[in-house]
Amino acid sequence: MSDCSSHDQAIPLATDIGIARQGTFDAAAFERAIADLLGACGLDAAGPHMGRTPQRVRELWQRRLLGGYDLDPAEALGEGFADPRGDMVVVRGIAVHGVCPHHLVPFRGLAHVAYLPGGRLHGFGRIARLVDAIGHRFTYQEWMTRDIAEALMRHGKARGAACVVEAEQLCLLLGEDRRGDERVITQAFTGEFQHSEHSEHAAQARNEFLRAIASGRRE
The missing domain is CATH 3.30.1130.10 (GTP cyclohydrolase I, C-terminal domain/NADPH-dependent 7-cyano-7-deazaguanine reductase, N-terminal domain)
Structure with missing residues (x-):
């Protein structure tokens, strides 16, 4: 897994848009959860093919799929x-x-x-x-x-x-x-x-x- 802080700072904005988030994005917990998911599927999360998968999945979700939580629609529009x-x-x-x-x-x-x-x-x-x-x-x-x-x-x-x-x-x-x-x-x-x-x-x-x-x- 990557060396990431347990809680990435997020901006508490636009809580009335989409499904409201109750806290900040916990990057370390997310990567652990992905490793556990792979293990639950019977896969080796530490193996050569998936050793960095938890980090890659976390980056995709945090930056792209859920990146809107850290954006203010008003500031985005200007x-x-x-x-x-x-x-x-x-x-x-x-x-x-x-x-x-x-x-x-x-x-x-x-x-x-x-x-x-x-x-x-x-x-x-x-x-x-x-x-x-x-x-x-x-x-x-x-x-x-x-x-x-x-x-x-x-x-x-x-x-x-x-x-x-x-x-x-x-x-x-x-x-x-x-x-x-x-x-x-x-x-x-x-x-x-x-x-x-x-x-x-x-x-x-x-x-x-x-x-x-x-x-x-x-x-």
Whole structure:
């Protein structure tokens, strides 16, 4: 195992996103648990093929699969810059992944995000970072989709926000009832995408967004 501190310092942020973490990530305990798991499977965790597996698995989980716990969605998005334009902004095809809390396997796919500026514009890379901060946790795809849209409203000062996530759920693809190519699509609309003084305006915004992402959706 690697020489790592028993508790890596984590930032206690965004406890309302995904499955809340009750403490900090215990790197040493995680590696011991992986070694125990390999032993429970009848494998030699100290052998030539798996001697560094506990460290590798820990690094993957801590840095990538669960790295969102150490990110603040507000800081990931940033303040943007003042701009009077109010036209819809769409960022399509953002790679996204999360971890299913039921089976402890990842799901992965694409997030399509849009917002109606409320006086501020945000960098496209910043929006992708926001998706990472929210997705890289134990969470459900449905929650992730809603959390992304609500974060754009709350932290991005948007008049409205929308998010569609299309993902492959490994717990479904590898399950007993698997069919081989199932994809799950979840949608969330907030603000003027959901309602406005004139209901037809919200419907028009939703349709415009859905057309924009459908025109280039990957098969």
